[in-house]
Amino acid sequence: MTRRILVTGGAGFVGSHLVAALLERGDDVTVFDDLSTGHRAAVLPGARLIVGDLADAAALDAALAPGGWHAVFHFAALSLVGDSMRQPMHYLRTNIGNGLALIDACVRHGVPRFVLSSTAALFGSAGAGAIDESAAIDPGSPYGESKAALERALLWADRIHGLRSAALRYFNAAGADPAGRLGEDHRPESHLVPLVIDAALGRRAEMSIFGTDYPTPDGTCVRDYVHVTDLAQAHLCALAQLNHSSVTYNLGNGAGTSVLEVIRAVERVGGRKVPVAIAPRRPGDPAFLVAASGRIRREAGWNPEYGAIDAIVASAWAWREAHPLGYAG
Ligand SMILES: NC(=O)c1ccc[n+]([C@@H]2O[C@H](COP(=O)([O-])OP(=O)(O)OC[C@H]3O[C@@H](n4cnc5c(N)ncnc54)[C@H](O)[C@@H]3O)[C@@H](O)[C@H]2O)c1
Incomplete structure (x- = not known):
């Protein structure tokens, strides 16, 4: 059965590699991306691209209107820790505001599964051991705080609306598509x-x-560096878990x-x-x-x-x- 999937930020580094993995298994993929940091050429042929800003409620509604969604993957965000220290309210307003608008739209359009790109930046004052999912959330930046807020919001969306979700805390995504079609092109590059x-x-x-x-x-x-193609596979594993319950996973090499x-x-x-x-x-x-x-x-x-x-x-x-x-x- 073909699964209908929406990927916000699917023209970006990690999102484009997930799109590749979804297409490979025959899913019907729509990318919703404003191309602010992503690239049109990073959306592989086979996926549909809607150029739109998550802050535009009408555009988001129109994108979700076809219905019949299997899942929404949410990559689109401001994601520079240093920038977030200079513009804290901008980061909090944008990432939390856009994320809540998306979760809300998913509930209205009957989307059953939601996967959030979260971050190791939740664990601001980490010690010297490997960090598991039970570690205290203590964001060291407004960027990390914005992801923590969305993780919390998703708990309520599950409890009240039955929207199952996966919070995937990436550590450092790196590498490029082994087939050579996709790579990392952040501007400016900070990785x-x-x-x-x-x-x-x-x-x-x-x-x-x-x-x-x-x-x-x-x-x-x-x-902790994780290959972006392995990260994409982790999304597929997490998605399958949503048939049972919501999940939270830390993603690194260990x-x-x-x-x-x-x-x-x-x-x-x-x-x-x-x-x-x-x-x-x-x-x-x-x-x-x-x-x-x-x-x-x-x-x-x-x-x-x-x-x-x-x-x-x-x-x-x-x-x-x-x-x-x-x-x-
Ligand atoms: N790259 C990493 O190592 C890493 C680590 C931890 C967490 N993350 C998270 O993973 C996600 C993807 O990271 P990335 O490195 O691929 O970033 P990226 O900048 O390459 O991709 C983000 C994509 O979202 C789009 N976008 C941004 N704001 C938008 C908006 N308002 N409306 C529509 N589209 C919008 C951009 O155009 C871009 O294509 C982010 O949420 C980031 O916080 C990344």
Whole structure:
């Protein structure tokens, strides 16, 4: 049976990879995206693109009007932690306002399942252990706060309206479609893997390492990188769980990788030296942010295929090298 799926933000990095996975299994996919940070060319042929802003209630209503939805995936959001510290009310109003409007519209249009792109930024003051779903929610930024608010709103939508939902807390999404059709093109780019690759390719003068005196094995910050195609598969696993109940999953590799280790991986994969500059710590960067993602593996059978950092970097390298101008090329 063909499932009808709406993906907000499906022209963005993570959303476009989910769209690829949905199309591969024969779903009927509509992307709703204002292309503010996404790219028309990231929406694969086979998916329908509606260019619209979630803040436009009439456009959202029109998009959902056909009915018969199996699920809505909600990726569209403002997602820069630093920006959110400069414009807190803008982030809270936009992410919470748009998210609530979408949840409300889903309830009105009889959508039975909802999947939220949540974030590790819920756990602002994390310690040195891997973080599981029972860890205290303590957002270190208005961005994290906005996702926490939507997670809470979804609990009520389930209790009162029966809208089943999955809150998926991504740690660091990285890599690119192994088939080479899609990749990471944020503007400006703020994610580590593409920045390091650009430094290796000579497209940036150097890669800054912010802090080498953290209490980690090599002194640089440790994060949990998940291949974006594995992340897309996690969405399909979570979606299947919604036939039973609402779920919350932390999504990471469970293996921490330091900034220096990412740089070494790029040097190995690309065969080029990365020019680095040591800079002071950035305020608010936790030393260690790693997910314990045993719950989704156990309950939903998620089994990441591209766990090794070299595999993640290799796919990102291939796309970035082939697309010097990103999707604009
Ligand atoms: N990339 C990561 O490592 C990461 C980590 C944790 C959480 N997340 C979350 O995952 C989601 C996707 O992240 P991404 O890296 O793919 O971001 P992205 O910027 O590449 O994608 C977001 C998409 O949403 C669209 N969009 C934004 N505002 C919109 C609006 N008002 N109406 C319609 N469309 C709108 C953009 O045009 C873009 O296509 C975000 O919600 C983000 O908070 C991402």
